Each structure stands twice: as C-alpha cells, then as structure tokens.
Amino acid sequence: MTTTTISPARHRSLGDQTWQDKAVCQSTEYNPVDPEIFFPEPDETDKITAAKSLCGQCPVRRTCLDAALENGDTDGIRGGLTEEERKSLHAKLAHRLDYSRVNATIAGRDVHLTRDERTAVVLAAYHHGVTEQRLAWLLKITEEHAQKQYREIRRALRNRGLEKTPTTTPPPETDDDRLGRDDFGTAA
Incomplete structure (x- = not known):
C-alpha cells in the first residue's frame, strides 16, 4: 500500500526570486536549455510542446505561474x-x-x-482575535486603515443578520370577501 504525503503549499515571499534556482529551465553546464524555446511563435508547435514538456518536470512550476x-x-x-x-x-x-x-499570511509570512x-485575511484575523497593530503589520497598512477594516467587518457581520427577509403570515381565510376589524392586527 502506498501512501501519499501532501506537503504544505510553499508560497514565495515578497521579492523572493530564489525559486528560479530550482527551475528546470535554468541552463547549466550539464543541462543546457535554450531560453528561446519558451518564447515560440503561435505556429511553432514543436517549441511549444518541448517547453511544456520541460515545465511538466519542473518542481517550481506553480510558483513560476504565480x-x-x-x-x-x-x-x-x-x-x-x-x-x-494565461x-x-x-x-x-x-x-x-x-x-x-x-x-500563510496570518502565520506571518509575506x-x-x-x-x-x-479581504479573507482581515476576516480571519478578526475571528482569531488578531490585534489591529498585528493586522497592520501583516498587510503592510497603517493602523488606522486596519481599524477601518475591522469596523467594516464588524458592520458587515452585524448587518448580516438584518438582511434576512422577515417571514410574513398569510392573511386569514374568511368565508366572505369583507375584512373585519380583527383582520388588520393592532396599530403601533
């Protein structure tokens, strides 16, 4: 029986280009790769197929696409x-x-x-009790902007319950078409 281990997603940090060192398309002494293969004309199907074949073997393919x-x-x-x-x-x-x-952002990664x-980071941070100062640091925004983000989340959560449509009771069925005084309820 084989087991598969799913490793956690590795997202590149802001400004991180080190992932390129692991790319299959990097030409080395032992693995010469022509960079022109990755810039084919639309009708050069052989180049497109060869480039996609190399990309299919690349360990940082997802990072490259991102x-x-x-x-x-x-x-x-x-x-x-x-x-x-694309x-x-x-x-x-x-x-x-x-x-x-x-x-990853909530955990402190850039x-x-x-x-x-x-938006999802703000909501998750609010639900996890992350301080406004920490949210500002995580999103690289001012503390005032973080406070505004939390106010908007609180307002949206509070108003979520108000958006539900009230249930109405159907009018009472009567034998005749005339409505009586009791059919209207009480005035406020």
Whole structure:
C-alpha cells in the first residue's frame, strides 16, 4: 500500500526570486536549455510542446505561474502555460482566493495576496482575535486603515443578520370577501 504525503503549499515571499534556482529551465553546464524555446511563435508547435514538456518536470512550476500572473508577465511560456492560456487567468487574478495563502499570511509570512485574499485575511484575523497593530503589520497598512477594516467587518457581520427577509403570515381565510376589524392586527 502506498501512501501519499501532501506537503504544505510553499508560497514565495515578497521579492523572493530564489525559486528560479530550482527551475528546470535554468541552463547549466550539464543541462543546457535554450531560453528561446519558451518564447515560440503561435505556429511553432514543436517549441511549444518541448517547453511544456520541460515545465511538466519542473518542481517550481506553480510558483513560476504565480510569479507570471502576479507580475503581469504576458510573454512566453510560464508555469507550463502559453500566453493565450494565461490570458483568462490574468483577468481572474484579482478574485483568486487561496486559503493556504491566507493562512500563510496570518502565520506571518509575506505572501503576494489578491484583493479577495486580503479581504479573507482581515476576516480571519478578526475571528482569531488578531490585534489591529498585528493586522497592520501583516498587510503592510497603517493602523488606522486596519481599524477601518475591522469596523467594516464588524458592520458587515452585524448587518448580516438584518438582511434576512422577515417571514410574513398569510392573511386569514374568511368565508366572505369583507375584512373585519380583527383582520388588520393592532396599530403601533
């Protein structure tokens, strides 16, 4: 029986480029790689296939893709995807919500976050009792902005209960169409 161990997600820290040293596309004395293979023309299917094959063996493929999306790189093959394949991901990046990134940030790591992930960090920090000062440090914002974020969360949570639609009681059934005084309830 084989067991599979899932290692925790390793997200690159802000400004971290050390992951590139582990990339299969890095040319070395023993592994010469032509960098032009990652910048094929759309009709060069052999180059595209060869580049994707190398990316498929890369241990930092996901990190490479994240870096390309976060930095807005639209040229070449990055993270095993062509420019066209990444186009839709670029458009959706602001709405990415990866809870492993949120948890890494709460734990104190400097991780690239999308807008939705930043919102999730504020909510998680609020629920875990993280101080406003710590939230400011985690998100690299001012303490005043952290206070504002917590006020908005408190307001949203308080108003969540108010958004429920009140249940109405159906009107009483009567034999005739005339409504009597008791059919209207009491005036406030």
